[in-house]
Amino acid sequence: MLALDLEEGSHIMGVTASDGNQSVTQSFTVTVTTEVETANYYDTAYGLEGGQLKAELHEIIDGHTELSYSQVWDALKVTDEDPNNPNNVVLLYSGESRSKNLNGGNVGDWNREHTWAKSHGGFGTARGAGTDIHHLRPTDVQVNGLRGNLDFDYGGAAVAGCDGCLRTSSSWEPPNEVKGDVARMLFYMAVRYEAEDPVDLELNEQLNNGSAPYHGKLSVLLEWHEQDPVSEWEQQRNEKIEDIQGNRNPFIDHPEWAESIWSAS
Incomplete structure (x- = not known):
């Protein structure tokens, strides 16, 4: 038996069989993943619910490598790279693919x-x-300015330059395609x-949270989490972030944990 120590990723392998007169070669792809490692990452959280689960997940994801704000530029060029154009990043909310070099104000x-x-x-x-x-997340400068520090909820007027975005004086609704992404990012932060x-x-369930350390609206975020399930894009981004800052978003790996923690809130 041949044992190979392969790095994570996809590898093209070839096997050749010969009887001395002729040979046949068969190629195939081997994909190496970290599923076992990811399962082990949450070992101490399995079987817990509610506040106990929240507390244990905090212990697991705490203590990550903290970047400087200037380092965030380069990190986002990796984590949010357009899979169809490595020179670009995909912008949150608008979904636009834009040159990595156009980062600024x-x-x-x-x-x-x-x-x-x-x-x-x-x-x-x-x-x-x-x-x-x-x-x-990388976001168009003007769209970012319009979102400001608004809490998340349904409804409002259409936002220029951001198809599917709606805005009121107290809330922001992102497009359907990223509603779940937004919810899971906020679950992680909490x-x-x-x-x-x-x-x-x-x-919490409030809008206009201002400078208080709260973000709303929890019931809406839980709905968005269900309506827009985890995508392959989010999974790949989660892997890249672990490589950079050393921790994961549990709600991408285990979407069911959001309901366990906040269903009674």
Whole structure:
């Protein structure tokens, strides 16, 4: 038996059989994944529910490598790379593919959207919550400005430059294609940042949370989580983020845990 030590990813293999007169070669692809490692990652969380599950997941994903805000630029060029064009990133909300080189603050550029608005808890762009790429996404500068620090809910007026986005004075509704993505990013933040951290983030049923360390609207986020299931894009992004900052989003790996933690809220 031949044993091979292969890196994660896809590998094209070939096997040749010969009887001395003629030979036949068969090619095939071997894919190496980290499913077992991912299962082990959550060993201590299995069987738990509610607050106990939330607390244990916090312990598992706590202590990640914290980036500087300037390092986030390069990280997003990796995590949000367009699979159909490696020179571009895919923008949150608008879904547009835009050149990696157009990062900045001018019209036509993309910048670093804090899905959990950085004013909700006042963590700004400090290492930790302010630079955690699990909730930072490339977004069109103008769309980012219109979203501002609004909480998430249904309804509102159409947003220029963002098909499917709706906005009121107190809420933001993203397109259907990324509703679940938004929900799972906020679930992650509410578990990752707890009382012993510089900021303790929690989800609630309110709009206009302002500078308080809360984000709404929880019931709506749970609906979006169900309506827009985890995509292959999110799974791949989760893997890339683990490579960069060393932790995972549990709600991408185990979507059922959101209901377990927040169903009674």
